[in-house]
Amino acid sequence: MKAKVAINGYGTIGKRVADAVSAQDDMEIVGVVKTKPSFEARIAQEKGYDLYVPAKENIELFKKSKIDVSGTLEELLDKADIVIDATPGDTGEEYKKLYGKHGVKAIWQGGEEHELTGFSFNSEANYHDALGRDFARVVSCNTTGLVRVLYPLDKAYGVRKARVTLMRRAADPNDIKTGPINALIPDPIKLPSHHGPDVNSILPDIDITTMAVKTSTTLMHLHALNIELKKTASEDDIIKIFEERPRIRLVSSKDRIKSTAEAMEFARDMGRPRGDMWENVVWKDSIAINKGELYFFQAIHQESDVVPENVDAIRAMLEIEKDGARSIKKTNKALGI
Numbered sequence: 001m002k003a004k005v006a007i008n009g010y011g012t013i014g015k016r017v018a019d020a021v022s023a024q025d026d027m028e029i030v031g032v033v034k035t036k037p038s039f040e041a042r043i044a045q046e047k048g049y050d051l052y053v054p055a056k057e058n059i060e061l062f063k064k065s066k067i068d069v070s071g072t073l074e075e076l077l078d079k080a081d082i083v084i085d086a087t088p089g090d091t092g093e094e095y096k097k098l099y100g101k102h103g104v105k106a107i108w109q110g111g112e113e114h115e116l117t118g119f120s121f122n123s124e125a126n127y128h129d130a131l132g133r134d135f136a137r138v139v140s141c142n143t144t145g146l147v148r149v150l151y152p153l154d155k156a157y158g159v160r161k162a163r164v165t166l167m168r169r170a171a172d173p174n175d176i177k178t179g180p181i182n183a184l185i186p187d188p189i190k191l192p193s194h195h196g197p198d199v200n201s202i203l204p205d206i207d208i209t210t211m212a213v214k215t216s217t218t219l220m221h222l223h224a225l226n227i228e229l230k231k232t233a234s235e236d237d238i239i240k241i242f243e244e245r246p247r248i249r250l251v252s253s254k255d256r257i258k259s260t261a262e263a264m265e266f267a268r269d270m271g272r273p274r275g276d277m278w279e280n281v282v283w284k285d286s287i288a289i290n291k292g293e294l295y296f297f298q299a300i301h302q303e304s305d306v307v308p309e310n311v312d313a314i315r316a317m318l319e320i321e322k323d324g325a326r327s328i329k330k331t332n333k334a335l336g337i
């Protein structure tokens with residue numbers, strides 16, 4: 001029987017996770033929750049997702065827009081084995097009580113604090129520790145991107161320290177509320193940004209410090225990494241490690257992928273749904289060993305890199321698959337990674 005998955009918060013992340021879950025043969029969507037009627041609500045129904053609302057008060061709004069609603073979140077929870085909470089950050093505590101009341105497992109996103117669940121997830125780094133858990137948090141897009149490279153480097157060579165500058169996209173492409181339009185913002189102004197401590201919620205022993213700059217772009221984040229390894233490694237050794245990883249895509253400026261714009265065009269040309277790039281985009285020709293330290297650039301598609309991790313987290317928490325590598329392979333195959 002397929003695992004029954006509910007999506008609470010059908011926005012940028014929620015709608016992508018819904019489609020990724022539907023692409024798997026061992027899980028299905030039993031309903032998605034939206035607060036307000038919109039084009040996304042109509043498309044959700046066209047895709048065959050039953051639409052639910054947080055509370056009875058929301059139903060009237062949908063009626064006025066002539067959009068059918070199947071019920072409330074609480075009714076949906078009674079049909080689900082697990083809920084993906086992709087609501088905006090900071091609604092966690094309130095919903096946690098509700099999920100607990102209905103005996104439903106739950107997965108939150110990076111907008112919530114580690115403390116909400118006491119367990120933060122990344123498919124390669126700690127799948128095994130997620131087996132059977134009731135609550136987990138898939139870390140943010142940036143943290144997922146960092147853990148995907150730091151975990152294998154630490155395993156193979158030991159990371160003595162990592163110093164990372166993140167150039168963050170200011171908003172998602174569909175967002176008309178936020179800027180900057182023409183500025184770079186040190187954010188936060190004083191080091192460190194929250195990303196380093198967030199990496200430590202999964203890889204506690206890595207000495208990492210991050211600083212971040214908000215940039216006037218919506219496409220992707222760009223990370224500049226400087227890593228001191230404990231053991232000597234050549235540039236080819238690092239390339240080999242990344243080539244073997246399931247969610248790292250090595251690209252080259254020689255193929256005319258020199259920017260986040262071209263990395264996104266590449267995803268669109270591959271025919272990816274919504275032009276998504278689920279993998280870290282690591283520039284192979286940026287990988288350099290200089291004075292014994294490793295440097296490289298990677299781009300992270302903030303709207304989609306956490307999506308396959310959510311699918312793996314479902315499998316681990318419901319113990320559908322005990323082996324992380326097998327889950328990653330299955331998720332990737334179904335998505336076409």
Ligand SMILES: NC(=O)c1ccc[n+]([C@@H]2O[C@H](COP(=O)([O-])OP(=O)(O)OC[C@H]3O[C@@H](n4cnc5c(N)ncnc54)[C@H](OP(=O)(O)O)[C@@H]3O)[C@@H](O)[C@H]2O)c1
Pocket residue numbers: 008009010011012013014033034035036037038054085086087088089091109110111112139140141172302303306
């Ligand atoms: N976007 C990213 O780049 C990104 C990347 C990684 C992780 N995350 C994390 O993922 C989570 C979701 O972010 P997002 O970017 O997907 O947000 P989003 O696009 O704003 O979508 C949030 C959705 O939640 C719904 N919602 C709002 N309040 C709700 C409530 N009280 N109960 C139920 N649903 C509610 C909204 O519904 P209506 O549309 O009906 O109002 C909207 O569909 C956050 O924790 C965020 O930090 C975001």
